[in-house]
Amino acid sequence: MSFRADRLLLFGATGDLAQRMLLPSLCALHTDGLIDPELRIIGAARSDMSDGEYRNFARASLEKFMPAERRGRMADFLNRLSYQHVDVNDLAAFGPLAEKVGLPAERLAIFLSTAPDLFRPTIKGLMQAGLANNGTRISLEKPLGHDLASSREINDAVAAAFPEGCIFRIDHYLGKETVQNLLALRFANLLFEPLWNAQYIDHVQITVAETVGLESRVDFYDGAGALRDMVQNHMLQLLALVAMEPPSSFSADAVRDEKVKVLRALRRMESGESVTGQYRAGAVSGTIVPGYDEELGRDSNTETFVALKAHVDNWRWKGVPFYLRTGKRLPQRVTEIVVQFRPVPHSIFNGTKAKPNRLVIGIQPEENITLSLMSKVPGLDRQGMSLRQVPLDIAMPDAFSGKVRRIAYERLLLDLIEGDQTLFVRRDEVEAQWAWIDGIREEWHKDGMAPKTYSAGSWGPSAAIALAERGGVSWHE
Template sequence: MSFTADRLLLFGATGDLAQRMLLPSLCALDADGLLDSELSIICTARSEMTDSEFRNFARAALEKFLPADRRGGMAEFLNRLRYQPLDATTLEGFDELAEKVGQPEKGLAIFLSTAPSLFEPTIKGLQHSGLANGNVRIGLEKPLGTDLGSSCEINDAVASAFPEDRIFRIDHYLGKETVQNLLALRFANILFEPLWNANHIEHVQITVAETVGLESRVDFYDDAGALRDMVQNHMLQLLALVAMEPPTSFDAAAVRDEKVKVLRALRPIGEGESVTGQYRGGAVSGKIVPGYDEELGRDSDTETFVALKAHVDNWRWKGVPFYMRTGKRLSERVTEIVVRFRHIPHSIFDAKTVPNELVIGIQPEENISLTLMAKVPGLDRDGLSLRPVPLDIAMPDAFTGTHRRIAYERLLMDLIEGDQTLFVRRDEVEAQWSWIDGIRNQWSSEKLKPRTYSSGSWGPSAAIALAERDGVSWHE
């Protein structure tokens, strides 16, 4: 629907996501003059607050989480905010919420961040109050279920009120600059695309490593685990962007059509192609930290680490393994994609050559590095000396004078303006869950229990063996 909303309704406005990401993103956009002056932002949550009290709450969040140089005009932004308390489990408060929202002149954008159990009653409340009628689109923050069945239930509930072209399923990784730059790297440069296939690429690695433990997500994380929390959404979206065919255009339908083809081509994980782990006490960044069971306060079989060897069974990628790993309390915080090219077919040099490697850093640093073989300076009387040399592009250096934006800035703008390109379609979500459910069923049938690993390490030794038995070393 081609309208720019003049009302934005934020559910879960007192939650951690709103404080850390949503309110800072909106304030930063406003400081850059990117929010229409007519846009009104209505916030809702369970807490009883007046408009003034919520503005004070929002001010504290902005001062804590938004850099000072991006807070220009913060007072004007805070004046945009209005607040309405709501218990989403009952229909009673939705009429008052609708009155607070008022009648949009152009349209309403809704950002829904809530527990999976509240999706259905919230949608019913929106329908009951008329907030799902007319020019209205809705953004859905994960988790969208715990398996394929529950995901379908949530999607069915949302679809009862909103058509697919008004549903924006959010994966915040797709809002990151370097993730979007992966599309530019592949499809705006003739250098890579002719080589982007099984003939020239030996394997791909995707790593999402965290140094933190449970923090404030104790109950959610113990129910979800690393496979459902990170692999099902973020990592499979990264894999799809790496492996997708060139779309016909940079258009929401064209891009998402190609991603879903990749997800449907994923081969079921076989025996010995997955490793799970759970961290124990150790040292991270020089600080002694407790184990998962100590943080949780009880024993648990929930995995905090997963390593997988995946395959995309299509013509382009036949035989190319995609190694994925993610975990908490690992050695360092890093999200990166590593594309390892094949060895040259014949070397004319006595010196050893190393395959070219493309490393796309997503966080904490956004950069692209391409390793090439080069001659070591010298007279080389006994033959050329060679060594791998990285060509680095640090994104902040390449584009000086630009802000490092929060991923949600792009996603919130696209929600307000109606661009679905960086959002996830229902068939993508269901293809992801179908593959993940297959892994979990295999773990259950094999009675697989997480292996322990020390905090501050790179996970269980079995994860190293998963790659090394193919002659592959994880990039570290």
């Protein structure tokens, strides 16, 4: 629906995501004049607060999590806020909420930052109170289920009240500047797109490494594991952006049409193409940390590390492996995509073997793009020309000095308010992702596969190294 929302209803308005991301993002958008002065923001949660108490709560969150230099108009922002106590399991609670929001709800955007088991009662209450009519938009945070069947149940419940054009499923990785820049790199530069295929690319690596352990996500994580928590959403979205065909335009449906084709072309994982691990006590950044079982307080078969060798069975990528790796308690926090090109077919240089070009796209913590090239080493070269690999670096903060570095939720919240679905995930994408993930878990169950242990502070089980080396590949570290 092509309207600019004049009300934003935040469920879970006192939660961790609201404090760390949503309120700071909205305050930043307000400070920069990017949201309409008339936009009202209504918080909803189980805590019993007045409007004034919620504004004080929001002020404390902003002072804790938002850089001081971006809080210049914080007082004006706080005046936008109001609050309504809501127990979403109590249908009667939605009547007062509707009064607070105001009816008719013709230009309303809703953000659900709640547990997935609360989606259904929340939507039922919204429908009963008249807050799910007239093109109201709704945004959903992951996880959207734990397998294909449960994902379909959630999507069916949402679809009963909202058409697909009004549903904004968030994968916050898609709001990151460098992830979006991947599209610009591919489709705005003639240098790369003609080479972006199996004829010139040897393999692709995608790594999402974390140094943290369970933190505050104990119950959720042990029921999910690394495959569901990271691969099903973030990593498959990155893979789809790398592998997709050029869309006809930069519009929501054109981009998402091409992504879902990639996800449906993923070959079913076979035995020997995956490795799982679980960290034990070790040292990360010089600090001794406990093992997963110690943090959890019990034994568990949940994987905290996954390495996969995936294949996209289509014309462009036939025979090119995609190596995916993610885990907790690894040596460094890094998210990156590595595109390894094939070697030159024939080298004319006798002095040094030419190494294949490599493109590294850093997503976090540093946003950068590095292209490795072969160059002549200075000298007289009496025994043949000597070559050396040199990096061509583009550090995004340096390339665009003076530009504000925004967190992903600023872009995603603004798109929700304005109604642009390009960076949100469509239902068929989510279900294609779950279908592939369910196939992997079925293979694990059939093989009786249990996570291999690895020491915290290492790069996972040695089997992950072997997985890559069997294809003549070394992980980029």
